[in-house]
Amino acid sequence: MLNNFLESLDSDREILLDYWSITDDGNVKTVASDPGFPVEIVSPVLRFRNDWRGEVREVWNRIKEICVVRTNPTCSTHIHVSLSRKWTLEDVKAVARCATFFEPAVAMLPPGIKLLQTDMCKLRIDECLTMTKLAELVNDGGNRYFGFNFSNLWYGTKGTIEFRCPPGVIVADDSLEWAEFFVTFVIASVTQRR
DSSP, X not given: OEEEEESOOOTTSXXXXXXXXXXXXXXXXXXXXXXXXXXXXXXXXXXXXXXXXHHHHHXXXXXXXXXXXXXXXXXXXXXXXXXXXXXXXXXXXXXHHHHHHHHHHHTTSSSOOOOOOHHHHHHHGGGOOSHXXXXXXXXXXXXXOSSEEOGGGTSSSSOOEEEOOSBOOSSHXXXXXXXXXXXXXXXXXXXXXX
């Protein structure tokens, strides 16, 4: 699993890492016939303006020099996106509207994605007066196990919206394509606001 923290976090928020990390991942299941070592690859905050693509490719090259990378249906790719400024309620509502509109199409790509409460959300997004209430609405009380996870904005320290739909990947280009998709999705949601 590759967590791409794209765009910059505000300086008053905790930044989790300033380096790449490989850690065990208890959510990835193995079987006796293919035991392997379930790991999570966590990136530092990557700024979309810099050469983050080259950095991701280099990390993948180094990993593949020392091990074989495999994936299975319990693996996934999570992408966290934050703006270069603080999120506003209108920003988050715009992303939530787009997520509820496009999620059925996005969910057809990888299997087993838990959908937002789409019908209820579409009707009630504009009623939310705080970002916390919006996160509780779209993520069923703050549950992060949805394809689009808004709970990191207020229940965690990341200050991000997380995209949990992509499957596990075994090459750099796949992780880059998913990251670019979600960054573009967020930017379009925030800038178009329709």
